[in-house]
Amino acid sequence: MILAAIVVTYNRLEELKITLARLLTEDVDHIVVADNASSDGTHDWLAAQTDPRLHVITLSDNCGGAGGFEAGMAAARDQFDPDWVVLMDDDARPCQGALAMFRNETSKLEPKTGAVAAAVFYPNGTLCEMNRPSRNPFWNLGLFAKTLFTGSRSGFHLENAAFAPDAGPHPIDVASFVGYFVHRDTVAQAGLPEGGLFIYGDDVLYSLRLRRAGFGMTLMPAIRFEHDCGTIGEGFIYRPLWKIYYHCRNGVSIARQAAGPIVFPLALLYYTVIWWCRGRYYKDEERALYRDMMWKGLRDGLLRKRGRNDAIHRAASRTV
Secondary structure (H helix, E strand, O other): OOEEEEEEEOOOHHHHHHHHHHHOOOOOOEEEEEEOOOOOOHHHHHHOOOOOOEEEEEOOOOOHHHHHHHHHHHHHHHHHOOOEEEEEEOOEEEOOOHHHHHHHHHHHOOOOEEEEEEEEEOOOOOEOHHHOOEOOHHHOHHHHHHHHHHOOHHHOEOOHHHHOOOOOOEEOOEOOOOOEEEEHHHHHHHOOOOHHHOOOOHHHHHHHHHHHOOOEEEEEEEEEEEEOOOOEOOOOOEOOOOHHHHHHHHHHHHHHHHHHHHHHHHHHHHHHHHHHHHHHHOOHHHHHHHHHHHHHHHHHHHOOOOOOOHHHHHHHHHHO
């Protein structure tokens, strides 16, 4: 089996150093780093590295995580034709022995498994909520009813018991691009992630696409990753605040793909209420900016706009 790791980075050189040091101790054949035009010395540092497994792609502009994963997966496919690729951010990395564990565990996979998700934890050992895999409630009446009853993500996200190391494989529909293993056949049939999303939702939409293509997706909790992330805090506080624009813009596409055309309007209404209520975690001027970004994201999502919105970034920097 040929296994390639894809790491997307942007101006987080110190985190990248930790991640690459960890990866280079793992059982991996190739490491592709997609550098999103970093300006913090990342380019020079990567150029000085000598491990033959390391391959660097320097993008001409910051295309976000989505653009980086699209470019990195394309490069790995075209240059190495690996059996599996595993995706991660620059602040995420496998726990010791995780990739060797993956190689051993692949024999347990069901036929037509297109993607495998690792269990992801913060450095302190607690479960990383933003990387908790889920089922699609719109494809399961019981989960749909549970989600409506609870009014929260707990209705369709996996429960804590599923992450015990001995819990065994668990079917899922959605996972994040941290410890996200993709099979060659999936890439050949479902294609690459949608780079135009910039940030947020690229992993969800890619997961839904491969599931609609007939591939299975599995959480393997014995395979563990660490994610040293800090851009979303308690109560889903986004920093910087312009990120809520992409969360909502791309969330429109998620609602459309997850729910289907008939249920889509109700699904979008449900998500809009949730996003509006999250504004209460902000105060005064920030709350007004949050809701402005939210409405603009909804508008552009309905218009199916893509790419980085520099006007949103400028507006956020002027206001806050």
